[in-house]
Amino acid sequence: MASHHLVPAAALLLAFILTAPSAGQPPIGQFCDSSANFTANSTYQANIRLLNATLPKNASSSPNLFATGTVGTLPDIVYALALCRGDTSAANCTRCVTTAFQDAQQRCPYNRDATVFYDPCALRFSNQNFLSSTDDGGNVLAYVNVQNVSAPAKVFDAAVGALINATAVYAATNSSRRFATGEKGLGNFDKTNPKIYGLAQCTPDMAPADCRTCLQGIIAMTAKGFSGKKGGQVRGLRCSYRYEQYQFFNGPSLLQLPEPSPALAPSPSPAPANMTPLPSRGGSKSNGAARILAITLPIVAAILASIAICLCLRRKKSKPVRKASVSYPTNPEDIESIESLILDLSTLRAATNNFDESNKLGEGGFGIVYKGILPGDEEIAVKRLSQSSRQGIEELKNELVLVAKLQHKNLVRLVGVCLEEHEKLLVYEYMPNKSLDTILFDPDRSSQLDWGSRFRIVNGIARGLQYLHEDSQLKIIHRDLKASNVLLDSEFIPKISDFGLARLFDSDQSKDVTNRVVGTYGYMSPEYAMRGAYSIKSDVFSFGVLILEIVTGRRNSVSYDSEQSVDLLSLVWEHWTMGTIVEIMDSSMTSHSPGDQMLKCIHIGLLCVQENPADRPLMSVVTVLLSSSTVSLQAPSRPAFCIEKSGANDSDIHTEPYRGNSESTSRSPMSPNEVSITELEPR
Template sequence: MERKLLITLPRFLGLMTLFTMSSAQSPNYVGDDCHSSTTEQALTLTYQTNLNKTLSWLSSDSATSKGYNHTITGNGTVDAVYGLYDCRGDVTGSFCQFCVSTAASEILQRCPNKSSGVVWYNYCILRYSNHNFFGILTTTPSWEILGSKNTTDPEEPQKAEDYMQSLRREATVETNNLYAMGGFHLSHGEERYGLVQCSRDLTNDDCSQCVEAMIDKVSQCCAAKQGWQVLSPSCLIKYDDYMFYQITNPTSSPSPVEAKKGSTINSRTLIITIVSVLVAVALLSFIAYYLWRRYLSNQVLSGSETTPLYFHNHIQRENALNTDLPTIPLIWIRQSTNNFSEFSKLGQGGFGPVYKGNLEDGTEIAVKRLSQTSGQGLEEFKNEVIFIAKLQHRNLVRLLGCCIEENEKLLVYEYMPNSDLNSHLFNEEKRKQLDWKSRLSIINGIAKGLLYLHEDSRLRIIHRDLKASNVLLDQEMNPKISDFGLARTFEKGQIQENTNRVMGTYGYMAPEYAMEGLYSVKSDVFSFGVLLLEIICGKRNSGFYHSEHGQSLLVYSWRLWCEGKSLELLDPILEKTYISSEVMKCIHIGLLCVQEDAADRPTMSAVVVMLASDTMRLPDPRHPAFSVGRKIKEDESTSRTSKEPSVNTVTVSNVLPR
């Protein structure tokens, strides 16, 4: 414990200092360059494996206090990957790791199927390539970011250039740190601040040349602004009217602003020393308490507490669990959600409450907070950390990070402004916003997301709880599958798995799963088929028993199909927007997905192909599966209502068309 305290203390002190800065914020995406590979191409499996290992290593290594490192995976081979991260000189420890981990988790999305990529954030840069770029000066491409305020002093552009030149000399000649920062008095009491930074694999001469090239660009792009930033793969310069950096080296020569204040420092040295000692004692006491609490809470993910066997197995198989997902400090989350206020609360699930938050850079987030009394929620939390951190697809909700501090266990997601499909599809007013084009787009997006889970992701995953409320909608109403708390991995070649604990949502469960605990990719296909038919008719399967039809949605759809009246299933709201051939095709696919025998159901790859084709002849569906559900109007998930759900609560009927 003492050794852990000694290791963690410098990182924690740096992080606490950052929190006190008014300008502290989350990593803000600046730009990327992926054109070094001019066209998208299929990368070899070995290269993809080496790339994943490289990004994982960079993310893990960034947790150290160095702020910079590089690595080679597959050294000496044609599939070797060269990787580098470099945090800004004033950013270290957890702040650096958060930035690098975010970059490592997003760069493959921003540079898909590229053998080389560079991504910039306001606090770090991350690069990878199939060629050795270490120590090579690279000034193109370059990016310029401008502030909103215009300069009012005609002499400011020249003064700004002169000061940035002085920082260049400090970084490359006076200190050899390859970065420098400071401030100066402009006029009328105004102050300006600057920073120069080079990638720390460069020589002093290359660094000086790079910074010089960035300064030359200022006159063309940025001189009329009070704030700007110019950056390239090898260096960056930043200038603004507020102190945006952290003073990291109190022994370095003071900036002009600090030098003016120096005359009064000696007279206050004794007072400052005494106060500093008292503050240090108080802070150390707090840190000791904080680290002890964090040590206890971290046992949840380290396996020290009693956890399900499958989770321990995953820990053994997935050594990089903690390196694939950024850790977001609790204080950021508390600030962004107004300390988990009721005003910020979005809803409540079996996992616990969900809150909306806003980071200081304007990023909107959704925070899932594990309920202290939720036994199932703890298991779901572990699943989400294991699975979704490894998944990247436009139709899956993105997990930005997690937090395990004190007694809190939190998951931070991208915020979906249009909530979930459930709130639109089954609301009389909101449903009017979903015309046929929108519904077809949602169907296609869900299908592609499931296909990724089943066949294309790093892990082969069965969701096990696909339903309308677990499909979120972004600003453009694009669907994103969420909630992986019940997900399970499948080995290649594995057909099905058995569980004694049936978890899921009544109305969406495949019969073989509800009755025998057997689940497979075809269980998800069944749930997709139910959801597809719900999207078409605008009614819940679980509430269909109480409608005027007196039977399940699946049976009703099957009877209409057999009678040649399938269009009667269509939501009346869609009368003026639907295309009959597309609706018929979707109903046909939905019935194929909900067939009784799992072997008869198509795979999601076949479903995606069928949805995309207008000429493909589809096989005739067989009668749908048993209607599995309880006679309730609102869909009810066993994961939300019971810690030990039983299949005995499921009612079963087998109704065939006449």
């Protein structure tokens, strides 16, 4: 049975000093497997000493400060691995690994399998061949600084998430070292500690995909425990990450991320500084704080829910009952946000001149969209669901609760809702440049979008999706991202719209499966179209298609060469492999456009449409790739090709994948303002 030890909080402070451990200084932690032992002066011990004589020098002399070794034959063979942190000097690496060998034998006396962690290095030796595996084997230590941040917790957590994800992908793509450091500003949210710093590392022998998987696993494992805390780190033999509000690593940051967008959030109460270990994957017991939270949080939630229900009952008694009203959730924040969005029917009739035909912006299967002007000269787009529309009150309520809580410059803003008499009305901010497809695919208007505008649109869509997937307090899968669902304001800033098909995920949920597939042909990922499996990587696939459309100016669902290429992905891949990709870039853009930037976008688009969801990058990774000129991109494989439905052109679908049949939804031309909600199923 393996025994796992976590050092006291006071000892952990030593981990913050980036120098080699001195004699007698304890490690951050160790794992000792007492199930198999050796005897003093045995062949096994002699083999450990041989490794101790060679491995420290081999690691420090390696460009990536990493070394493995094997000595002896069965049954006394010893396998060992040593890794020093990427910013450590060679001399410190030598001293640290040497000390680690000594400590491992003292703290795990006569154990054949031992692992020790110092801040600048990690070491494991074993009689089992763990070198052939890239798994940490459960030997993971997690520590958190329990002092609360002074910035709003949700803003800080989002910034940490963006930084850690960015450094993780940089480490995975850094082929020579598998190491990355980064920093992200907090702006005015924390003037005392205006930045956070992060570090991610894998062993250099890992493939990029394995490094990414390893880091994502330990990041997900500790995300909740680190919420709102000033610092935290997870140490594994194969991969590690750490973040702090001070620069704890040597040298300049390899990545510099922009400050977070302004947002409102309550400030957490300060707590006394104390470095507390979180539970390790190896089996350590939960700390006291975790147990307290586990007990108190459900009680607090129950009390808040009871208060909210009482408030709802009081309001119901004091207000006249309407013929149609919104059923409120029991979350007080949801109640406030939804009530502030309710608009009177008389107000909307006046704003649209009683839904006059002259104010009609467009029409779709849902009904008609009208332009209106509210008191104060605010321009709006009013979506009036027709009586024949299959959109119901429950579906409207789901979208309303969802969109009301999303605030981002690259998401369309919901102005209000009206459910009076027989009307079902959704009111959005007005987008004067309508939807992206109305300009991008119009031969007469596409020249309005020069490369600078298109690149800003790509970046804006990426940031909006990152917010939905990773940075907002909710985790949203859009499921219907396409050019007609991206609206453009007067300055061509993109706004993602139409959350009718969106799904809300739990923070620890990674995917789901439905037997009723809804969405748009050409933008659907293969796993969703064929098996009904969807995740944030499904949206990434749609985003990849959208990038290729923006760069080439071509719809994904049109056949250009009946003999060779039946869809945009096939066409792009064909030219990519032949080295003639420039030939299919939109000719309406000026000849002075930066070709290298266009090529990078094509490259990122191809990475996003890989057949295996695990091979597609996270949106936080995409935003880093778009903004960085130093991160190298891995070569894409042949993308997944979605079979185009005969005669379909950007059409919505509803399919039963397990029965092998599909049915195209009959619909009118989409609204030029594209603020429609497509048919959805209740969550």
